[in-house]
Amino acid sequence: MVDLKLNKCEEEMDEAPQISVIVPSFNYDRFLKETLDSILNQTFQDFEVIVVDDGSRDSSMSILKQYQQKSSKIKIFTHPNHQNLGLPRTLELGIKQASGKWVAILEADDVWNLSCLSKRMEAVSDKNVGFCSNKIDPIIEVGASDTWFRSYVPRVEKQLKKLQGGIGTLDLQDHILRENLIPTFSCSMVKRELLLGCDFDTPVNAWLDWYLWIQIFQKTNGVFVDIPLTRWRLHNSSQNSKKSLFKFLQKYSVFRKSLVYKFASAPYKNKESKIRRLEAPIFVPLTERFYLGVREIGFVLFLKQVIKRFSRL
Numbered sequence: 001m002v003d004l005k006l007n008k009c010e011e012e013m014d015e016a017p018q019i020s021v022i023v024p025s026f027n028y029d030r031f032l033k034e035t036l037d038s039i040l041n042q043t044f045q046d047f048e049v050i051v052v053d054d055g056s057r058d059s060s061m062s063i064l065k066q067y068q069q070k071s072s073k074i075k076i077f078t079h080p081n082h083q084n085l086g087l088p089r090t091l092e093l094g095i096k097q098a099s100g101k102w103v104a105i106l107e108a109d110d111v112w113n114l115s116c117l118s119k120r121m122e123a124v125s126d127k128n129v130g131f132c133s134n135k136i137d138p139i140i141e142v143g144a145s146d147t148w149f150r151s152y153v154p155r156v157e158k159q160l161k162k163l164q165g166g167i168g169t170l171d172l173q174d175h176i177l178r179e180n181l182i183p184t185f186s187c188s189m190v191k192r193e194l195l196l197g198c199d200f201d202t203p204v205n206a207w208l209d210w211y212l213w214i215q216i217f218q219k220t221n222g223v224f225v226d227i228p229l230t231r232w233r234l235h236n237s238s239q240n241s242k243k244s245l246f247k248f249l250q251k252y253s254v255f256r257k258s259l260v261y262k263f264a265s266a267p268y269k270n271k272e273s274k275i276r277r278l279e280a281p282i283f284v285p286l287t288e289r290f291y292l293g294v295r296e297i298g299f300v301l302f303l304k305q306v307i308k309r310f311s312r313l
Contacts (some may be wrong), residue, residue, distance in 0.1 A: 016109050019047040019117060020192065021106060024090045024185075025064070026054040028108040031233065032063050038111045040071055045116040047104075049074045052094040053067055055084030060108075088200045088208050091185075095195045101298060103192045107290065109233045110186040120189050121222045130191040131213075131222030133160070134229040141235035149234060155295075156181045156278040160224040169232030170222040172213070173270075176260070177277055178288070180210035187230040203258035204251045214259065216267050253282055 021039055025032065039049055051064055051074060061076075069072045079095055081084045095103060099182050106112060113119075120132045135157055160181060164170050169269070177180060182188055190208075194216050202211035260278045263271045 015100070016099040017046050017048045018096075018121070019044075019102045019104050019189070020100035021047050021049045021104050021117075022091065022094035022098060023049065023051045023106055024054060024087055024094065025051055025056060025060050025108040026084070026155040027056045027060065028091075029056070029058040029060045029063055032060055032109055033067075035106060035108050036063075036075075036093060036112065038116075039106060040067075040073065041114050042112070043115050044121055046105035047073065047117065048098070048100060050077065050094045050098050051075070052079075052090045053082075054075045054090040055079065055289070067236060075199055086203060088205060088207055090235055092200045093152070096193065098192055100192060102189050103195055106271050107184065107186050109235070111231040111233070112186075113227075113229045113231070117189075119229055123225045124173040124189075125225055127169055129222050130194045130220030131170070132189040133187045133222065135227055136187050136230045136232045137228040137232040139231050141233065141248065143236055144180060144223065145233040146234055149232075153183050156183060157224075157226075161226055164224050167306075168223075170217075170224055170241050172217040172222065174274070174277065176210075176214050176217045177274060180207070180213065180294040181207065182213050184232050185209050186232060188213075190216060190252050191220070199262075204255050207251070207255060211255075214223055218224070247283070249286075252286075254282075256282070265283045 008214045018196070019032070022243065023035065028035075036049075039047075042245060049071070053061055053064065055078070061078075064076050064148065066075070068076060068233070075097070079093070091105070102121075102124075104117065108204065116134070120134065124132050136153055138146055138153075142148050156179070159175075160170060163172070163175065172181060197219075198212050200212070202208045204211075256278050260275055263274045268274060
């Protein structure tokens with residue numbers, strides 16, 4: 001059983017909020033104030049804020065306690081003895097403590113447009129969907145590169161817009177198996193009941209979001225808001241700046257094999273076709289992604305990106 005350190009709000013809400021905003025926090029004290037301000041100043045105010053600190057060793061906890069004194073919306077959780085247990089356990093804890101119908105996740109170094117939650121709720125209000133995502137703008141820190149972002153994010157956003165165009169909602173049941181079309185947790189909003197039914201034991205920790213989206217889109221459709229409501233921070237300490245191509249290929253192979261096993265043992269619709277797609281040689285989906293990346297930013301720039309990743313250990 002997990003022990004919790006919980007700082008309870010002095011005032012309890014009479015009714016559950018529409019949205020539980022979950023902020024997984026770890027050693028991002030330099031960004032945390034901007035992140036929390038972008039939540040608390042939303043035009044849509046029917047939300048609670050669940051912050052789970054994953055064993056930060058900087059001043060994050062001090063900042064969180066200051067903000068908790070300012071707003072009764074904020075609840076702070078930690079793991080037992082303030083351990084660092086990683087993103088899967090941190091996010092899982094936050095979801096278990098949430099009470100809203102919807103869960104919106106904002107990573108502790110990212111920022112929302114002040115109308116983010118309002119626009120998302122408008123998008124889902126008249127549709128029978130369990131997922132919502134939106135367009136993203138980058139915040140490029142000094143020394144960071146946006147090449148990876150430009151070769152990936154605009155491309156998948158165009159794909160989401162195209163897929164949604166015909167029926168008004170996103171059916172990503174098969175598309176999400178090839179590639180993660182939802183670039184970051186910070187652009188997502190999901191019905192809590194769907195997340196509670198997910199397996200968080202991802203075969204690749206860095207791809208927890210993709211692992212969850214694959215499970216969720218087997219059960220529901222989504223909507224895409226074609227407005228940049230999320231600002232995604234690009235900096236040298238982020239996961240994407242640390243990827244090497246060889247490590248990516250290893251992880252990608254492990255990830256796909258794990259999904260084959262999952263679909264073979266679970267009652268997913270059309271599971272035979274999904275397994276066949278995942279069992280295709282690895283060069284099939286990678287060649288397609290290479291082609292799409294080149295088409296988005298050009299061969300020379302894309303090749304430079306590939307060479308840069310080859311050079312990383």
